[in-house]
Amino acid sequence: MASRNAGPGGHRGHTDAEHLLEERGEGHAKPHFRWPGQxxxxxxxxxxxxxxxxxxxxxxxxxxxxxxxxxxxxxxxxxxxxxxxxxxxxxxxxxxxxxxxxxxxxxxxxxxxLNFRRFVVDKYTLRVFSRLGLGDFSRNTRALEDMVLGGEREWTVDELKNYHACIVELAKEHCRKEPVCTGCPLSDACSYAMERMFP
Known part of the structure; x- marks a missing residue:
């Protein structure tokens, strides 16, 4: 796997995503969206x-x-x-x-x-990416969509569903409003966690 400290050209967000998927298991988290009926x-x-x-x-x-x-x-x-x-x-x-x-x-x-290749940017996604040090996309969520989908990795629809589901789970378990960095699978690559550990 590529270095998790890769610069913009290597798109560190992809390597963080791969690590998160590895930690959680590709079938571990379930998508939060359900079509409510016909x-x-x-x-x-x-x-x-x-x-x-x-x-x-x-x-x-x-x-x-x-x-x-x-x-x-x-x-x-x-x-x-x-x-x-x-x-x-x-x-x-x-x-x-x-x-x-x-x-x-x-x-x-x-x-x-509809099973199109899209990356969902919600409050959890924005919080996780911001704390990882990948940027504040709160005023331009499309830029974050483009960064993920336009990078080197060719995401499948299932991978994108699981990626977002893992982000939601991470945000609820660790990257809360009041974060619980202990045990977080991305803590060693997280700017926010590093600042808390080494102020």
Missing amino acids: AGRIAVTGAEELSALIRPSGFYRQKSARLISFSKAVCSAGGLMALSGDEERAERVLSSISGGVGRETLTSIMLYA
Whole structure:
């Protein structure tokens, strides 16, 4: 495996990712995204009924309206299978949904539901990459997507799903708001951990 201290040309983020996948095992973490049912059924479900079903998720009224809009858009486009064959069309359809679909939601759907090569940037991803010393991408998440997908490694869809799932698990177990660096598999390559250990 390449040095984990590689410079920008070697893209150290890739080697950190490889180490994380090795530590966790490629099938250890499960993706957090799950398609909640058939789009056709959601599209014809009343907003109040759907709100009651997803109430525990929080912001249930807003989410129910967007789920219905999303499901109607998917149905109008011919279903998920039809969208899964055309990446540009899929992104165009998802971006046009009433109420708006954020970048994180869009890339999650593109990766987990439609199986396109996308890298999901969420609060966990931003926190982990920032603490590793790979940069602050909070104002430009697309730059982080491009950095991961445009590097030397040719990621498969399954690898990208597992990579993101591992990041989420790492952020919940170690790289929390109040970090628990002890036992973290990336602590020896982490700028934040090094600063805490050697202030």
